[in-house]
Every structure is written in C-alpha cells, then in structure tokens.
Amino acid sequence: MAFLQAVIDGLMIGGVYAVISIGLTLVFGVMGIVNFAQAEFLTLGMFVAFFAWKYLGIDPLVGSLISFVLIFGLGVLVQMTIIQRVLNAPPVAQIFVTVGLLIVIENLSLIAFGSDFRSVTTSYQTSALRLGPLFISVPYLAAFCMSLLSGLALWLFTNKTWYGRAMRATAQDPMAAHLMGINADRMRQIAFGLGVGMTAFGGAVILPYFTVHPTVGHQFVVLMFTVVVLGGLGSVAGAVVGGLVVGVIQSVSTLFFPIQLQNLVLFLVFITVLAVRPTGLIGAAR
Amino acid sequence: MSESKGHKTLSACRANRPESGFMPSGFMPSRRSVLAAGAATLAMPYLSRVSYAAGKDVNVGVVVPLSGANAQFGVNSRNGIELVADQINAAGGIKALGGAKINLVIADSTSTPTSAATVGQRLIAQNDVVAILGAYASSLTLALSEATERRGIPLMTMSFSDQITGRGFKNVFQIISKASTLGEAQLKGTAEIAQKGGETLKTIAIMYEDTAYGSSQAAGLRTTAKALGITVAMDEAYPLGITDVTPLINKLRAANAQAVFPASYLNDGLQIIRTMRQQGIKLPVIGGAGGYVIPDFKKALGDYAENVMSIAPGNYDQDPSLTDAFKKRYGYFMVHEALEHAVCLDVLAKALEKAGKADPNAVRETLHSTRFEGGWCNAMTGRAVKFDETGLNTLAKPLMVQWRGDNLVTVWPDEYAKGKAIWAGA
Secondary structure, eight states, X not given: XXXXXXXXXXXXXXXXXXXXXXXXXXHHHHHOOOOTTHHHHHHHHHHHHHHHHHHHOOOHHHHHHHHHHHHHHHHHHHHXXXXXXXXXXXXXXXXXXXXXHHHHHHHHHHHHHOSOOBOOOOTTTTOEEEETTEEEEHHHHHHHHHHHHHHHHHHHHHHHSHHHHHHHHHHHOHHHHHHTTOOHHHHHHHHHHHHHHHHHHHHHHTGGXXXXXXXXXXXXXXXXXXXXXXXXXXXXXXXXXXXXXXXXXXXXXXXXXXXXXXXXXXXXHHHXXXXXOTTOTXXXXX | OTHHHXXXXXXXXXXXXXXXXXXXXXXXXXXXXXXXXXHHHHTSSOEEEOXXXXXXXXXXXXXXXXXXXTHHHHHHHHHHHHHHHHHHHHTTSBGGGTSBOEEEEEEEOTTSHHXXXXXXXXXXXXXXXXXXXXXXXXXXXXXXXXXXXXXXXOEEEOOOOGGGTSSOOSSEEEOSOOXXXXXXXXXXXXXXXXXHTTOOOOEEEEEEESSXXXXXXXXXXXXXXXXXXXXXXXXXXEOTTOSOXXXXXXXXXXXXXXXXXXXXXXXXXXXXXXXXXXXXXXXXXXXOSGGGGSHHHHHHHGGGGTTOEEEESOOGGGOHHHHHHHHHHHSSOOOHHHXXXXXXXXXXXXXXXXXXXXXXXXXXXXXXXOEEESGGGGGSTTSEEEBOTTSBBTTOOOEEEXXXXXXXXEEESTTTOSSOOOOOOO
C-alpha cells in the first residue's frame, strides 16, 4: 500500500515536472538551442500567477492561463531580440547568451520583487482526497490535471493545426520549410514563446503548494535538465515520460532509502539509462 | 500516449548537428562571447557601500544572504544591523574614537557557502573592516569563518551550529546558544508543556534539512531524547530545496508520534505543515526556529499557524522598549535573527568603546575579556553577553515561542514566559 501511495505521489509530481520540461525540449527541438534560462521563466510564471491572485483574486490554476499568455509574449520578444541573433553562432555563444539571460532575469526580479518568499492561500491547498488508505493531495491533483490538459493542448496544436505542422517542418528542415513558403523565423518565435509559456504555466499550477521567490528556479533547473535528457533531448513525448519517471523514482526511492538520497537514486538511474540508451528513453533513432 | 509518433520529427533535426554538442572543433573566443563573459562577471554578488560622513569611520563588514533560498533571513538580519548602526551614529558614534561613525559594508553572501567565503575575503582585503557580522545560515557562517580566522578578523554571528565555536577558532563569537543546546531545550520544554497539558511525551518524530543547522539541532534532540527515555520514531534528513515533502509526511503518518520536530527554513516548513493538514495529521508542531518564527509563516498559513510552537534563541517580547523601534521602521515584528544581529553590532560598538582603537586584535581581546551589559544586551535572555574562550556567549538561554494571531509569544521557560503555553495540534 505504501508502494502504491508512493507511485501515486510520484505520478502527480512527475506530471508537473513533465509540463515544465516540455518547454525546454521544445525550444531545443525546434531551434537546437539549450535554453539555460528556462527555469527563470518558471519563476516569472509563478510571479504572474501570484500577483493575479493577490491583486485580482484569481486562483493560480486560472491565473496559469494569464501566465502562459504573458510569458508567451515575452518569449516571442526575447526570441526576436536576443535568441535570433545567436541562432547560427557557435554553441558556446548560445550558452553565454542564455546563461546571461538567466542572470539578468534573476537579478531583475530580485530588484523588482525583493527576496521575499510569497505564497498563495487557497481553500483546497490543505485538503486531500481519501481512497481507502490512500491520500491524494488536492493541490497536487489539480496541478497534475492542468499539466495533462496543457500537454493535450500542445499535442493538438502541433499535430492538428497548420501552425503546428509548420513548426515541426521547420524543426525537421528549416531550408525545405522555407522553400514551402513557411516563415521559419516566425515559427521559431512561436516555438520559443510556447516553450517558455509552457514552463511558466507549469510554475503557476504548482503555486498552491510552492512558495515563489526570485531564485526558486534553482530548485527546478537540474530536475528539468534531467527530465529532458532522460526522455531524449528534443522529444516532447520524451519529456512527458521523463517527467513521470523522475517523479516516480524520487518518490519510490524514499521507501527504501533515506529521503536525503532521493536525488542520488535518481541520478544513478539517470546514468544507467544514458549508458544503455544514450539518446534517452524516447530518443530518436539515428 | 500517441504523442511520441507526432514528435519524433522534432528530435530528428539533431541528426544535422555536429556530434560534439557544446564545443565545435574550430572554437575561437569571439568578441561576443568575451563580452558575455564580462557581463556575467559584473552580475556576480555585488558589494554595496553605505557611506556616512567621510573621515575616520569604522568599517564593519556585514555578510548575509541577500539572494537565493535564504535571502529573506539575510534581509531581516541586515535590517536589524542597520537599525542599530543608525542608532549608534545618531547618538554620536563611537566616543572613544572621537565620535567615529559605524560604516556598514554590506555584502551579499548569496545562499552558497563558497560565495560567503569569497565575499568575506574581499571585505577583509579591500574594505579594511574591523569585524564582520553574519552570515545567518550555519553553512554560510562556517565557510565565512574560515576566511576571517585566517586573517584574524573577529566574526560575530547568530548561527546555530555547534561546529562554529567547536573548532578552536580564536576569532569567532556566537551570540546565541548553540544548536545542540537549542535541541535539548526544545525537547525538554516540549516535554514540560505536554506534561502540563496532561500528556506524557513518549514518542517523537524528527525531520530536518541536511545542512549544518538542521543536523546539529537534530543531534541535540536525539541525545536529549535518549537521556529522557523518549523514543524517536522517525529521524529523517531531507535535502535543502526539497520540491516534494509528501514522502516525509507519509513516514510521519506511519511513525505514530505524539509531536513532530521539524528543523527547516520557510519553503520546506510551509510544505510540511500544509501536507500534514492535507492528510489530517493534527500533531503538535515544534519548529526549530528558522522558517517557523517569521511573519511570512503566519502570512502563508493563516489559521494553520495558530499554536505552532518553536524553539528560539531570543524573542522580541523580551524587551519591547528596544524592539518596537524595529517594528516602527520596517513594519513587522523584530524577528530573532534581526534581534541577535542587532545585539552583535551593539556589543561590537561597546567593545570598540572599551578598546579605544579600531583594531581587529584589540577588538578580539576586548570581546573575549569583557562582560557586556546594557543597551541591546537587555533584549537577550541572559540580559548580558559574555563570551567564553571558544567564543560562545555563555549567558544565552533558549526559549520557546508559540503563535498567537500575528504574534509570537514566549511560553517557556517560566522566567521568560509572557503567556501560557497551549498543548494542541494546530
């Protein structure tokens, strides 16, 4: 029973890991850029949802949509003004730019919001569903469902709409896509906006159980990269599988080892998977 | 999920990229990458100077976390220090030094030990500081104390860890009781309060963040439990910056303890209380100071904070005539880290008065040999400060506080209590 409980908890938290990591993998898949500043957009998304709750009284789960829209817009701007310039630059320059972006966003939010920890109060944040001996935390469940919905929405967008197909075409072969009349730059803007928007959305839905402060991104950045690399860099399905796997490993490992070691277990599994399948769980066949 | 099929394409683009990934074979540092590196260096932890009148000011270094996970506590600490610096300067500075003003040199230690040591070194090398105050978190203070010890600069701290004054260092001064003493008092106080509430404490649960602070406090709890014959049904460390506390609470539920002793900062503390409430666990919670004794705890938890107890090395209700000035200036009660840092600076000023010169060696000797009384010392439980040869303030005694509405009330021991303890799960 304890095992089942651990698996449920792991899946719930893993769903959130998945949605915040989808953005990272999307940006890499379409543009080939590893965005080290990705976790900062999670922080920004949390702040947007926090202020929407504080000043407009909007529940963070609804506020997550505002987060998505605003950060999507910001992402498009960042892509147009900054990322676009380094698309063909050496990878090391790309790293500098995104790491620089990380430092700038973090310090700007420290200046703007101060270093306070902020936390929302909602009616459901201290409630849980009981299924016999099992507990399902309501804020976790809500975050999980929102993650699921957003994943579904992204899938519909990329597979069922012209824009989505055009974006995938650009990822596959920018030149050919261009020849077919697709504006590749526009597609990259959408991809980057979507990528950071998804992460911001993920930040907003965890607000009912997590506090926000300007450096909260640090707590997630390593997890995000683990999820994405474990699943296979560039693969959205991989991020979903990776997120769930990471969540479950973290949770189940605490049954057998001290909680202190949960990340050790995670990284042992991580190294083993990469040794056996260097492309990740759902990596592309070469 | 059928997503996998549709998205294979996204990753296919990698096939066109160089296998090596980050480092292309013909890498040359470009103008851009050099600029970016420069910008990154500029954005590193900054030093800010608060300048008062020019001349023979006394430079006092302040190293506290102003960013990162412990930033809030660093800001509180800085506020307390600035309050006292302004009070001293407004009253005419250090008279023995011809009215020299206290000039605070404040540096951000961030929340990582390596930068705490680095900025400490920078203050000593470049700012000619007579002493350093900081760095709130034990892990930061331990790193910082290596730097101050090497250079012979007195370091005054309110960090808890036993190791701070347990290494035979000559230049470190711990103004509060060390963690093992706090842990001991935490359990003894709780046992007494439980007894008065009609319950005999037999089984407890301990959970702590695995940094210097949490580990030493847990050690104190453990030893005391053994001495008092109390069973520790759960004894679990968890990593700093934990993102999911559910496993902890699952273990707590299975442990069947009568009370839980979490030692954590704010974010993990809030998660712990909320998840406990979700699962309907109504145990008395006795926090280990840190995140349990700041206004944000109450702000975030609302009614769930009521009656949560905590150990603390000091509390603002011990001398409101001093601490009200803080509330008036900053708008929230004087949290213990602000209070104790304030005492540190006041004691330092008194030592400067007595030594008659702004010299680290003279200050260190005066700190070691003097019993300090009056002023902010009245806000401490001992009503005075006296450091032993290890640098520990032997007069400090821990107390226990409990949340009542927006206030923290001292409830134990009786000699310091301002209200009656309530033995109940929140």
